Amino acid sequence: MESTINSVIGSGGGTFESGQEYLSRNPARLDDVVARVQLGGPDALRAAAKDARAAQREWAKVPAPVRGRVVASLGRIVEANKESLSRLVTREIGKPYAEALGEVQEIIDTCDYFLGEGRRLYGQTVPSEMPDKQLFTFRMPVGVATVITAGNFPVAVPSWYLVPALLCGNSVVWKPAEYAAASARAFAEMFWRAGVPRGVLNVVYADGESTYEGLEGALHDGNVNKVGFTGSSAVGSKVGELTGRYTQSPCLELGGKNPMIVCDDADLDLAVEGALFSGWGTAGQRCTSLGNLVVHRDIHDEFVRRLDTALRGATVGDPTGGALFGPLLDQKFADNFEKILGWIQPHHTVLGSETTGRITGSTPRAGFDGDPEAGLFYHPVLVDGVRPDDELFMQETFGPIVGVTTFENLDEAIEIADKPGYGLSAAIYTTDPANAFRFREGIGAGMLSVNNSTSGAEAHLPFGGNGKSGNGSRQSGIWVLDQFTRWQSLNWDFSGQLQKAQMDVATV
């Protein structure tokens, strides 16, 4: 069954269609159309931001604990629909069902965390340097948040923005990825059912160019106060430039080339398991996916042998079954991955599969589960002999491919690991705490793991990166409140005189 989705849902109405229709297809069975999406032109986002502005004032007047109750109710609605939402995510983006369940759980965890924040959202009382005067701080909503998200985590990552933004009294314009349109709509419906007024959460579907133009227009109109963006580093830097022109600092969660250092004292089986999950799980399509294995020279051969065996034994295929990974997200990602396979050089050794590229009837794979011709399935690839200057080492791949590079001492490993200039997530496998601490101090990433993989961050820790991975902003947990509120100070003088700061210090 397919559904039709209009370019703008939630807010006032009007016609913003650009005339372009996008078919959101099941990437495991391309003939299965999940939704027909009417893409909007630049006016769509601009109009939605105007409606969001109009709705925000009333929403901000709703007491924060009551907004917290709406978040609590959202969590319960998501919980009650956990299986159906997960099934839709699996159908629309090809994420294995077990991972989709984990993704939906991440929303429930986010709601559980923030529902109590409605009763906190603390400000401070601060002593004054003058008598009979009291100082206070308050958290104010920023106003209208425009949130642009990718489709690899079509509901959990949006929840990291939407839930705290709404809780803090902001209204939201959400532009989800078109290839995850139906999942986004199903999730938005849950907000509205939970009690978020329709104009307070507005969903817009548009292509990249119209989104950029619409955002520019909405910023010009003064109807956007905060932009949250999850996507590529290239687009993130454009969003940074655009918002910078309006003296705004966006919340950017961008790409990663996440390294895993495997020391000579590591538990190799544990490291293989971690590499398999974060390198090829989710078809390598997480921003936290493993990009570079940086392996100690002395254990390199044994580690690569074990990883190669594990990868050859991994099941690829039908995401509703037990496969390690399913198809790539969408044709655009498949085309990009074909280009990335061209980065394999003659000095590389390709392992993990007999061949690279799309899995078809004529390039079968042992243990493939599903119809290879029906979807965007690719062979997993392990590339040995990668050098730190290779494109494969330096660039994000967003697909089921991981390279191996060697090192001799830990300082060198840390330097190599940071070379691509991203800084999202990084892992080390070692049994020596001293190695772990040196890694913690030296590495540039925002999220670290010791003896665990690069993916799988928990929802109440700060999520985010540095360098090409972001501008240092953090999502999730308490830290995201600084994205969606502004500090306001108040000084209250009850002395009955004009007291001047910095003037009376000598007389006290």
Ligand code: UN1
């Ligand atoms: C992403 O790919 O954009 O840490 C987010 C993880 C997940 C979130 C990934 N909790 O891998």
